[in-house]
Amino acid sequence: MTRREAQEILLSYRPGDEPANDPQVAAALEIARTDTELRAWYEEHRAWDSAVRQKFAALPVPADLKTSILAGEKIIAGPAHWWNRRAALLAAAAMIALLITLASMLLRGPTAPTNGFAQLRTNVIGTVLREYRMDLETNDMNQIRGFLASHGAPADYALPAGLQKLPLAGCGVLKSQDGKPVTMVCFEGEQNRYVWLFFTKAANWPDRPSTQPDFNRVFSCATVSWSDAGSVYVMASETSEAALRKLL
Numbered sequence: 185m186t187r188r189e190a191q192e193i194l195l196s197y198r199p200g201d202e203p204a205n206d207p208q209v210a211a212a213l214e215i216a217r218t219d220t221e222l223r224a225w226y227e228e229h230r231a232w233d234s235a236v237r238q239k240f241a242a243l244p245v246p247a248d249l250k251t252s253i254l255a256g257e258k259i260i261a262g263p264a265h266w267w268n269r270r271a272a273l274l275a276a277a278a279m280i281a282l283l284i285t286l287a288s289m290l291l292r293g294p295t296a297p298t299n300g301f302a303q304l305r306t307n308v309i310g311t312v313l314r315e316y317r318m319d320l321e322t323n324d325m326n327q328i329r330g331f332l333a334s335h336g337a338p339a340d341y342a343l344p345a346g347l348q349k350l351p352l353a354g355c356g357v358l359k360s361q362d363g364k365p366v367t368m369v370c371f372e373g374e375q376n377r378y379v380w381l382f383f384t385k386a387a388n389w390p391d392r393p394s395t396q397p398d399f400n401r402v403f404s405c406a407t408v409s410w411s412d413a414g415s416v417y418v419m420a421s422e423t424s425e426a427a428l429r430k431l432l
Contacts, residue, residue: 318354346431
């Protein structure tokens, strides 16, 4: 899920009232929690919603409104209500101006996506969770490396010892947020859970992880990231951190 998609989902609900059992909403909220720029936008969105509700709550309600409605009368019936009508129009105009101002702030959205490694990790994992597919299905590693190389994706990855023991399922070529190729190799893990290995060149990511495994939770996946010999790796699966450690 991209930052823009998460923003559109969050805009569909009142802040604080999003359905917790909706996986799309849960994914959007997770991105808002971990993505600095989206989190800033969401906080601004919450402030906007709160300000609008407060303004509506502050609008005066005529004391005889209920009686007039039940009696079928016109609230503004003649000259005696001219000042009430003028006040209502001014209040409505002020509210419209406020909404236009706040909406313009809201629709600016977050600034352009950053090219950081954390964003790359979020993007590739969100992609396979949302629309998972393999460009090539095979259990032959030589075929996978040949396919990746022919499609402009880096193919000189080194598999961790634990991962080498898993059956191969296939591979795919993804793109980073700025269009750089990212290799995906898929393995069949325990309990019918796929294990994805993402691989790209370290030179593309100044904020890449160190050579020591860095464990994080991204959406429903446990992930581990590391750098090695000019390359960057991300391994992910819908499992636990302990299960991933066994694959290193």
